[in-house]
Amino acid sequence: MNYNKKTVKDIDVAGKKVLLRCDFNVPQDKATGAITDDKRIRAALPTIQYLLEQNAAVIACSHLGKPKGEWKESLTLAPVAKRLSELLGKDVIFAKDIVGEDAKAKAAALQPGQIMLLENLRFDKREEKNDPEFAKELASMAEVYVSDAFGTVHRAHASTAGVAAYLPAVSGFLIQKELEVMGGALANPKRPLVAILGGSKVSSKIGVINNLLNIADTIIIGGGMSYTFAKAQGAKVGKSLLEEDWIQYAGEMVEKAKEKGVKLLLPVDGLAATEFSADAEAHLVDGVDIPDGMMGMDIGPKTIQLYSDAVKDAGTVIWNGPMGVFEFPAFAEGTRAVAKALAETDAITIVGGGDSAAAVAQLGYADKMTHISTGGGASLEFMEGKELPGVACLLDA
Numbered sequence: 315m316n317y318n319k320k321t322v323k324d325i326d327v328a329g330k331k332v333l334l335r336c337d338f339n340v341p342q343d344k345a346t347g348a349i350t351d352d353k354r355i356r357a358a359l360p361t362i363q364y365l366l367e368q369n370a371a372v373i374a375c376s377h378l379g380k381p382k383g384e385w386k387e388s389l390t391l392a393p394v395a396k397r398l399s400e401l402l403g404k405d406v407i408f409a410k411d412i413v414g415e416d417a418k419a420k421a422a423a424l425q426p427g428q429i430m431l432l433e434n435l436r437f438d439k440r441e442e443k444n445d446p447e448f449a450k451e452l453a454s455m456a457e458v459y460v461s462d463a464f465g466t467v468h469r470a471h472a473s474t475a476g477v478a479a480y481l482p483a484v485s486g487f488l489i490q491k492e493l494e495v496m497g498g499a500l501a502n503p504k505r506p507l508v509a510i511l512g513g514s515k516v517s518s519k520i521g522v523i524n525n526l527l528n529i530a531d532t533i534i535i536g537g538g539m540s541y542t543f544a545k546a547q548g549a550k551v552g553k554s555l556l557e558e559d560w561i562q563y564a565g566e567m568v569e570k571a572k573e574k575g576v577k578l579l580l581p582v583d584g585l586a587a588t589e590f591s592a593d594a595e596a597h598l599v600d601g602v603d604i605p606d607g608m609m610g611m612d613i614g615p616k617t618i619q620l621y622s623d624a625v626k627d628a629g630t631v632i633w634n635g636p637m638g639v640f641e642f643p644a645f646a647e648g649t650r651a652v653a654k655a656l657a658e659t660d661a662i663t664i665v666g667g668g669d670s671a672a673a674v675a676q677l678g679y680a681d682k683m684t685h686i687s688t689g690g691g692a693s694l695e696f697m698e699g700k701e702l703p704g705v706a707c708l709l710d711a
């Protein structure tokens with residue numbers, strides 16, 4: 315996978331119509347439709363502002379939610395157009411359709427330095443099917459395609475990959491940073507490279523573990539998935555989260571790590587509870603065996619020390635997935651401590667999207683990280699070393 319792609323700075327956009335794929339998939343209040351977190355709109359501003367300063371006419375587009383090809387008034391992008399306009403301090407022209415009469419007329423009339431937003435791309439079922447006719451129609455409104463929606467680069471949709479067949483395609487600043495930092499860490503990491511993997515399931519991280527076994531110097535396992543590894547090592551896991559079907563595989567991973575000289579660290583102690591609940595009492599388990607009738611809920615103090623030490627001496631740290639049930643305060647310490655260790659190390663620190671990104675933000679360490687990925691599924695597939703259609707379609711630098 316080539317991560318070295320052309321960016322908005324490598325292409326002349328002055329006076330040109332630019333189709334800009336954003337990730338405006340914002341959370342909304344179910345009852346009122348109000349945007350409850352505008353982080354994704356704010357994140358898109360640097361690329362939008364750059365394009366407008368360069369005198370491009372910007373035709374922004376995005377999906378919102380899962381309308382599955384149907385027109386759903388509750389998922390209109392109109393509130394996003396309004397919020398974007400407030401943040402930019404300028405008019406955002408809103409099209410009532412995607413590639414229909416209104417969008418095409420507004421795009422044709424759009425002047426350099428102006429911005430418009432198309433209606434929710436997924437209102438048209440051809441979007442997710444990567445229909446070439448739909449991609450062609452989208453492309454017909456513009457002269458350049460800029461992709462800045464990292465959260466959807468793992469999907470081959472019309473607006474994320476298909477349009478690149480008809481327009482010169484480059485990345486915006488968000489994708490550029492993902493490729494530089496994450497791509498750099500995978501292709502040519504500052505060593506030692508320490509990967510910390512947590513979360514609930516081994517099965518959802520198999521691809522990542524497999525790929526990182528070829529790249530990382532140390533792999534640290536925490537969270538619910540660690541009990542499948544513990545079981546494979548002959549430990550007792552009580553009623554902890556366990557994926558029976560993956561025990562053998564977890565054992566093979568441990569062997570593979572040994573063969574490759576990759577240090578694989580597993581929890582050496584933990585906090586357990588008799589039930590999965592926020593007010594369950596935390597019992598310290600000083601060792602790898604979880605007593606019968608109990609479930610492992612977090613890593614313990616010795617494990618925290620072990621993992622923090624590994625992070626201290628790292629050149630690069632990649633983290634994806636919480637170390638315990640961090641949603642419950644009594645079992646959030648492991649995740650908090652790992653976030654703190656990342657915040658304090660001199661290493662390049664990269665936090666995959668999703669839960670670990672949320673945890674880092676919630677704990678107030680967001681500005682201490684080198685990079686927090688803007689895509690959950692996309693950053694996992696990135697770490698798996700998979701080819702991402704939304705990146706592969708961009709022009710090579």
Ligand code: AMP
Pocket residue numbers: 512513514515518536537538539555610611612635636637638639640641668669
């Ligand atoms: P994932 O979606 O696979 O990244 O996993 C995130 C989820 O894993 C979070 O909701 C955590 O609460 C959960 N999790 C972490 N550790 C444990 C554990 N020991 N037992 C059960 N769930 C866990």
